[in-house]
Amino acid sequence: MRPPTIRDVAERAGVSKSLVSLVLRGSDQVRPEKREAVLRAARELGYRPNAAARSLSEQRTRTVGVLLNDLRNPWFVDLLDGLNSLLHAHGLHMLLADARLNRRTGQDPADPLLDLRVDGLVVVGTLPDPAALGAVAARMPVVLAGAREPVPPGVDQVAGDDEQGARLVTEHLIGLGHRRIAHLAGYGAVGELRRRSFEATMRAHGLADRAVVENGDMTEEGGYRATVRLLNRPDRPTAVFAVNDITCVGALSAAEELGLRVPQDLSLVGYDNTSISRLRHLWLTTVDNAGHEVGRRAARFLLDRFERPGGEGRPHLAAPTLEIRGTTAPPP
Amino acid sequence: MRPPTIRDVAERAGVSKSLVSLVLRGSDQVRPEKREAVLRAARELGYRPNAAARSLSEQRTRTVGVLLNDLRNPWFVDLLDGLNSLLHAHGLHMLLADARLNRRTGQDPADPLLDLRVDGLVVVGTLPDPAALGAVAARMPVVLAGAREPVPPGVDQVAGDDEQGARLVTEHLIGLGHRRIAHLAGYGAVGELRRRSFEATMRAHGLADRAVVENGDMTEEGGYRATVRLLNRPDRPTAVFAVNDITCVGALSAAEELGLRVPQDLSLVGYDNTSISRLRHLWLTTVDNAGHEVGRRAARFLLDRFERPGGEGRPHLAAPTLEIRGTTAPPP
DNA sequence: GCCCCTCTTTGGACCGTTCCAGAACCTGTC
DNA sequence: GACAGGTTCTGGAACGGTCCAAAGAGGGGC
Numbered sequence: 001m002r003p004p005t006i007r008d009v010a011e012r013a014g015v016s017k018s019l020v021s022l023v024l025r026g027s028d029q030v031r032p033e034k035r036e037a038v039l040r041a042a043r044e045l046g047y048r049p050n051a052a053a054r055s056l057s058e059q060r061t062r063t064v065g066v067l068l069n070d071l072r073n074p075w076f077v078d079l080l081d082g083l084n085s086l087l088h089a090h091g092l093h094m095l096l097a098d099a100r101l102n103r104r105t106g107q108d109p110a111d112p113l114l115d116l117r118v119d120g121l122v123v124v125g126t127l128p129d130p131a132a133l134g135a136v137a138a139r140m141p142v143v144l145a146g147a148r149e150p151v152p153p154g155v156d157q158v159a160g161d162d163e164q165g166a167r168l169v170t171e172h173l174i175g176l177g178h179r180r181i182a183h184l185a186g187y188g189a190v191g192e193l194r195r196r197s198f199e200a201t202m203r204a205h206g207l208a209d210r211a212v213v214e215n216g217d218m219t220e221e222g223g224y225r226a227t228v229r230l231l232n233r234p235d236r237p238t239a240v241f242a243v244n245d246i247t248c249v250g251a252l253s254a255a256e257e258l259g260l261r262v263p264q265d266l267s268l269v270g271y272d273n274t275s276i277s278r279l280r281h282l283w284l285t286t287v288d289n290a291g292h293e294v295g296r297r298a299a300r301f302l303l304d305r306f307e308r309p310g311g312e313g314r315p316h317l318a319a320p321t322l323e324i325r326g327t328t329a330p331p332p
Numbered sequence: 333m334r335p336p337t338i339r340d341v342a343e344r345a346g347v348s349k350s351l352v353s354l355v356l357r358g359s360d361q362v363r364p365e366k367r368e369a370v371l372r373a374a375r376e377l378g379y380r381p382n383a384a385a386r387s388l389s390e391q392r393t394r395t396v397g398v399l400l401n402d403l404r405n406p407w408f409v410d411l412l413d414g415l416n417s418l419l420h421a422h423g424l425h426m427l428l429a430d431a432r433l434n435r436r437t438g439q440d441p442a443d444p445l446l447d448l449r450v451d452g453l454v455v456v457g458t459l460p461d462p463a464a465l466g467a468v469a470a471r472m473p474v475v476l477a478g479a480r481e482p483v484p485p486g487v488d489q490v491a492g493d494d495e496q497g498a499r500l501v502t503e504h505l506i507g508l509g510h511r512r513i514a515h516l517a518g519y520g521a522v523g524e525l526r527r528r529s530f531e532a533t534m535r536a537h538g539l540a541d542r543a544v545v546e547n548g549d550m551t552e553e554g555g556y557r558a559t560v561r562l563l564n565r566p567d568r569p570t571a572v573f574a575v576n577d578i579t580c581v582g583a584l585s586a587a588e589e590l591g592l593r594v595p596q597d598l599s600l601v602g603y604d605n606t607s608i609s610r611l612r613h614l615w616l617t618t619v620d621n622a623g624h625e626v627g628r629r630a631a632r633f634l635l636d637r638f639e640r641p642g643g644e645g646r647p648h649l650a651a652p653t654l655e656i657r658g659t660t661a662p663p664p
Numbered sequence: 665g666c667c668c669c670t671c672t673t674t675g676g677a678c679c680g681t682t683c684c685a686g687a688a689c690c691t692g693t694c
Numbered sequence: 695g696a697c698a699g700g701t702t703c704t705g706g707a708a709c710g711g712t713c714c715a716a717a718g719a720g721g722g723g724c
Binding site for chain 3: 005006007017018021025049050051052053054055056057058059
């Protein structure tokens with residue numbers, strides 16, 4: 001009653017297990033009638049290859065592990081999509097693990113993937129302990145995707161270009177005629193890059209003294225509170241660039257509560273082009289991080305390292321695009 | 333340069349590989365000094381057990397596969413959380429696969445999990461081909477979680493009680509004083525159950541002739557359009573119960589566009605208690621499907637079947653709760 | 665000093681594949 | 695009919711663990 005093995009198939013087809021193996025791996029050194037017999041026997045028995053046995057023997061799993069930092073922030077779905085399309089074309093599977101779920105249980109979220117001896121690892125988003133990746137990278141290709149934290153040697157890195165994205169936003173607002181522009185800043189490498197680029201762009205347009213930065217915490221509540229502070233200033237800004245969409249939604253609530261119309265009285269911009277920003281009820285102007293392209297590039301890096309292991313870690317920044325929707329307009 | 337094996341550890345510790353195996357599996361039949369030596373050697377070499385080899389030998393993987401129907405609908409995150417907590421307590425790992433990603437590539441999304449010989453399978457949400465589960469269930473425990481479609485024999489099923497949820501909503505609205513109540517219906521088993529329960533509850537309160545049903549398609553756009561139709565009726569309803577949160581957001585847009593204030597002029601209720609419903613800008617009254625409890629119960633079913641394989645498929649419905657937020661009030 | 669018993673430790677078979685060296689089988693040539 | 699050379703097929707050794715039967719070590723009693 002146990003699943004059939006290659007030997008069961010061999011017996012039924014009246015050949016050796018080696019021949020079955022040859023047929024199933026698509027060799028052309030097999031006489032057609034034997035091939036037919038083997039395939040028929042496999043079909044009749046409902047044979048499925050045992051991945052454990054195969055990878056033990058082949059010393060590879062044809063599987064890459066994908067470690068997500070948090071399933072609750074589904075900005076990475078496009079990224080996975082891009083990743084999967086390329087990996088699948090090369091006969092590789094993806095296995096997902098969620099760092100947040102496993103962290104709570106106290107173990108390293110990558111452990112199950114490493115024990116499975118995945119052929120490579122894609123880390124999506126920022127991990128609590130990025131240094132640990134260095135040790136892993138010595139044993140298998142590792143790509144960090146969608147995070148901008150510094151990377152241990154030998155790890156490739158792919159992400160959206162946050163500096164360019166923040167510049168696009170800031171120039172969009174300046175182009176609309178805004179001068180007093182505020183930024184709701186976030187934390188982490190990404191938060192830092194977006195803020196710096198905002199400041200640099202304002203400076204480049206001679207608006208350094210009109211730029212305001214308030215700290216949010218990348219939550220809706222943080223965005224709300226920071227915006228209330230901003231809008232109560234004597235020199236109230238006419239536009240707000242939030243570090244991400246969720247902060248921007250908080251800003252939207254604050255504006256509404258204080259009786260400001262968006263975008264007529266106040267322009268708002270988010271970042272990430274999340275599904276939330278696409279709700280017609282919100283319809284946020286935002287930045288699309290080219291997740292699909294990031295995913296494809298991550299797959300590319302991985303495939304390259306399968307062919308030529310070792311070497312320096314390479315970086316790649318994908319060009320983001322501005323999604324102009326309903327929350328930006330010229331200042332009043 | 334290949335990862336160390338149990339033999340490398342044995343050699344370094346000066347014992348046989350069998351003893352290493354005993355120590356690593358926590359046997360108490362080992363003299364403390366040997367145990368110490370083995371553990372030290374394993375640590376020094378950075379030894380990690382090879383999951384493929386182990387599962388080949390043990391004939392089990394200590395891993396359950398989780399097949400998600402679509403990562404883009406993250407209502408299942410609580411469910412995974414509940415699932416993981418119980419599985420982890422029993423030394424089992426979770427491996428995720430996304431049906432939608434793999435479907436696009438033309439293969440059965442469960443294939444990689446089956447080839448890995450996972451010990452059990454949890455299917456989260458509705459699959460395109462539920463009948464295929466029957467064949468799988470003959471070989472391993474299978475639980476369908478968070479879907480209400482009919483289930484092949486031998487498959488357990490856990491989900492929120494949609495009938496009760498819809499009743500809670502409808503009675504909440506009736507209790508507030510609403511009489512003309514509309515339902516934005518969805519499709520699938522869940523859509524059907526919620527609609528039927530809405531109609532039954534209205535009937536039970538003698539309001540059968542005040543109940544209206546409009547079909548949405550479980551998208552924001554569908555909710556928007558259905559609501560526009562509703563609100564242009566001569567006997568405009570004073571409350572709308574949407575089949576899910578995203579449809580409810582569409583309804584919210586429509587109401588706003590037609591100049592109706594929510595909840596003063598129109599009450600709205602969603603379903604699923606998604607993160608979207610919790611945005612303070614929307615703050616939808618909605619139904620929480622007890623995802624955590626559903627996940628725990630799914631794990632329970634799985635664990636039971638590991639102990640006693642076979643037997644009928646069992647159903648379990650978790651009791652949902654009403655989350656009263658900002659979109660419901662007495663009628664004008 | 666020997667025997668018995670218990671506690672530790674070990675070698676080897678096995679799990680289901682792949683891969684390789686070589687066997688077996690053709691076909692054609694001289 | 696022997697031989698060469700190619701094609702097709704097969705047995706057995708990995709791969710890295712687990713598990714079992716049995717060997718070895720140590721202690722106690724006579």
